Amino acid sequence: MPPANTATTRIPATVVTGFLGSGKTTLINHILHKEHGKKIAVIVNEFGEISIDGQLIVKEDQAELVEFNNGCLCCTVRGDLIETLQRLQERTGDLAGILIETTGLADPAPVASTFFVADEVKNHIQLDAFVTLVDAVNINANLDQSTEAVEQVAFSDIILVNKIDLVDAKQLKTVEARIRALNPLARIHFTKNSEIDIGKVIGVGAFDLVQKLEVDPAFLDDHEHEHDDDVGSFVLEESRPIDLNRFSIWLNTIAQERGQDLYRTKGIFHARGFPQRIVFQSVRMLTTMRQDRPWTDDEPRASQFVVIGKNLDRDEFEHGFKQCIAS
Structure with a gap:
């Protein structure tokens, strides 16, 4: 039997999460605009009947776009994600990375476990990092009202506190303290218009399975995520x-x-x-x-x-x- 692909030959995948309107699509476009010469596949998941964000993503020769609508990667269309990743893994050596933008209402854990429990995926694609964008203006309201917003911050490896130009220094310190209370280990960067050096979010090897299992021993268990019916x-x-x-x-x-x-x-x-x-x-x-x-x-x-x-x-x-x- 041939050996499974090693971490150095597997395609790195970056999952971009964040509550509704935090700046995920802007980050994706920022990365695709950069002159890095790398071919990147982009998977976009929207909570709705049509894809507005997919229409706004820059169509570049170096990018391939796959869209999932009217379902969430953490539950109803998770099988579609596995099928898409299977297709992309055939391009090992050609693709430099995979960017996955989840819906703003996604639970990150089921998405992450896909890379470890799905045999069709785990030998060829490596989960590189969970990058979560936080809206500095609305983060407190989002955390108060949404379980998903809390889960996204708590689960992330890298957090981009976005829209810092719209809050003052005191508000920003309050936001940072609340984030640290939920996730003391994540790397935090402060951004305006989701602009950041792509080397800080792509190919960083920040996802640590052992650490995630210490926080949540049932992380790899097969469990369904239920959205608020309201x-x-x-x-x-x-x-x-x-x-x-x-x-x-x-x-x-x-x-x-x-x-x-x-x-x-x-x-x-x-x-x-x-x-x-x-x-x-x-x-x-x-x-x-x-x-x-x-x-x-x-x-x-x-x-x-x-x-x-x-x-x-x-x-x-x-x-x-x-x-x-x-x-």
């Missing part, structure tokens, strides 16, 4: 142009009324007066809107708006979104 997502689509002023006023009103339940919204809009796609993102009360690339002649101009939150009424949002259609 948390859900839906997508609103519209082919007619959207009036961005109406949209901003409408969503600001909802955020004022339902801010604690409205976790994350994001979308690509066909907006009146703009030849470019308009990318919109919000995390609780923090919103951004920017011009993206121009619409191409061979793609339909349409808006896709994803809403993620707790106890949200789709009909209410659908009615409000239709009021934002340009006259």
